[in-house]
Amino acid sequence: MPARGEWVWSLALPAAFILLWSTGFIGAKLGLPWIEPLTFLSIRMIIAGGLLGLVAVLTRAPWPADGRAIVHTAAAGLLVHAxxxxxxxxxxxxxxxxxxxxxxxxxxxxxTATLAGPLLAERVSARQWLGLVLGFAGVSLVILGRLEGGAISIQTLTATLIALVGITLGTLYQKRFCPVTDLRSGGAIQYAASAIVLGSLAVVLEEQRIIWTGELVFALAWLVLVLSVGAIGLLFLLIRHGAASRVASFFYLAPPITVVTAWLLFDEILPPLALVGLAVVVIGVALVQRPSPVQSNRG
Structure with a gap:
C-alpha cells in the first residue's frame, strides 16, 4: 500500500489538476462571444493578481527576497499566462x-520531454517516450473525431505556436528558477506582470469591446477562481514535486476530458473514435507516470 503522501502526489492532486484544467476551453467558449480575447484575459489577470495579493498579505506569505527572484517569477508567469x-x-x-x-x-x-534533458538534466526513459507518443496519438484521435472545418491561417497558427512554446518553456522555467517561490505571493507577481503585458496589447490591438452578460460574468469568475487560482496553483505544486516531463504528460488528459464535458454540457458530438483516443491517452500517461525500477528502489 502506498503511503498517504505518495497517494496524494501520484493520484489525488494530478486528478484535481486535470479536471480543473480541462474546463479552460469551456470558460473561453462561454466568455469570448461577449468580449475581445486580450481584454478578457487582462481583466482575468487583474482580478486573479489582486485576489492572490490580498491572500498573500492576509496570510503573511513570504515575498521574493530580491530583484532577481522577482524577475524570474514574473518571467515564468509571462510564459505560462500571457x-x-x-x-x-x-x-x-x-x-x-x-x-x-x-x-x-x-x-x-x-x-517538454525533449528540452527537459538539456535544460534540467532529467532522463526520459524509452518507456516514457513511448507513453508520450501514445498520448499525443490518443489526443489526435479524440480531436480528429470531431473537427468542424476550423479555418487556420498564418496568424492563428503563429499565435498557437507561441502558446505552445510559452507553456512549454514556462513549466521548465518555473521548475528551474522558481523552485521555492511561494505560490501566493509568486502568483500575485505573475498575474500582475501578465496583466501589464496583455493589457498593453489589448489597448493597441483591440477596442476593449465588452457586453456584460450572465455568461461572461460566470466565465470570468470560473476562469479566475478555478483556473487561475486552483489549476495553476496545482500545476506549480506538481512541477515543484515531480519531473517536468512527467508533469507535462498530464496535459494529454485535458482535451479528452474537455470533449466529454462539452458533450455533457453543450450536447456536442462524442464519436466512438474519441472514446478510443481517450483509452490510448490513459495508457500513454500511465506509461509516463509509472516509476522506473531505479526510481522505485530509491523510494
Missing part, C-alpha cells in the same frame, strides 16, 4: 477551431 493563454484565446477568437488549437498545443509534453 504567452500561452494569449495565443490560445486569440487564435480561437479569430476562427480557428478549438480542436485544431488543442492538437497543436498537445505537442507540449513531447516538447
Amino acid at each position: 504567452a500561452y493563454l494569449g495565443g490560445v484565446f486569440w487564435a480561437i477568437d479569430r476562427g480557428q477551431a478549438a480542436g485544431v488549437t488543442a492538437i497543436i498545443v498537445a505537442l507540449q509534453p513531447l516538447l
